[in-house]
Amino acid sequence: MNAITHHIPDQLLAAYAAGSLPKPFALVIAAHVSLCDSCRAGLAAHEAVGGAVLEDMATAPVEADVKAALMAMLDGPEAAPEPRAAKRRGVYPGPVMGALKGRAPRWKKMGMGVKQCILDAGEAGSVRLLYIPPGQAVPDHTHGGLELTLVLQGSFSDEAGRFGVGDVEIADQEIEHTPVADEGLPCICLAATDAPLRFNAFVPRMLQPIFRI
Incomplete structure (x- = not known):
């Protein structure tokens, strides 16, 4: 593969890490990140910052039905595609093969x-x-x-x-x-x-x- 010279802007990586991007854009970013060491490192940095913020937040009890609904959303078809899937079939990265x-x-x-x-x-x-x-x-x-x-x-x-x-x-x-x-x-x-x-x-x-x- 030739060197990648056109990357995902930092603000889009941050939005992807936060889970706030529409599914079509999330798929493109997941596929790019699976191919690009630089953007994969950038995404990891954003995820680390987000994780640290969550750890510092005060916790509160969550009702069982709310928790179940949230987990269903995370597991459902609208969940962001996983960017780190290294498996490829021909030219198609893992996130594309998933789609x-x-x-x-x-x-x-x-x-x-x-x-x-x-x-x-x-x-x-x-x-x-x-x-x-x-x-x-x-x-x-x-x-x-x-x-x-x-x-x-x-x-x-x-x-x-x-x-x-x-x-x-x-x-x-x-x-x-x-x-x-x-x-x-x-x-x-x-x-x-x-x-x-x-x-x-x-x-x-x-x-x-x-x-x-």
């Missing part, structure tokens, strides 16, 4: 060789795998909210630079870009958004409802 339930992605064609596999979608946003052939571009767009894109295979380039395996691009309403998959292996990315993309061209806008992007 795939151990199966291969079920790709759906989007045209021009591009494919996607939606892993989760709801009110909090969506997270999907994208497969982009070498040299193929994602249409020029900006964003209605926040987008995190983690590269799992190959690389892509846009106005912000080049992003290789393990790198994360963070885009928001201020960013307008046209990502293009570099030559070599097809680019496979894990992308999370909390609002629809804003395409500049007419055809992509017409297809948005179909592809749920």
Whole structure:
């Protein structure tokens, strides 16, 4: 793997450690942290600080039904994915394999060789795998909210630079870009958004409802 040069900002690591991120973003961060020694150390530091704060807090009795409900939330499908799972299947880190339930992605064609596999979608946003052939571009767009894109295979380039395996691009309403998959292996990315993309061209806008992007 090439050296990772685009990392998760500290404030997002802190939010992940606190458990306050929506599930789509939490999955991207968990997958990145499983690949990145630097961000894994940063996350451990935030967790240590949070643990120290909890130890200093005064304790109070918790009713049995409240405790049961809390444990159910922690064990349920909305719990943040575990970032330290080292096992991989092909290019997919442990947290992604967990979202795939151990199966291969079920790709759906989007045209021009591009494919996607939606892993989760709801009110909090969506997270999907994208497969982009070498040299193929994602249409020029900006964003209605926040987008995190983690590269799992190959690389892509846009106005912000080049992003290789393990790198994360963070885009928001201020960013307008046209990502293009570099030559070599097809680019496979894990992308999370909390609002629809804003395409500049007419055809992509017409297809948005179909592809749920």
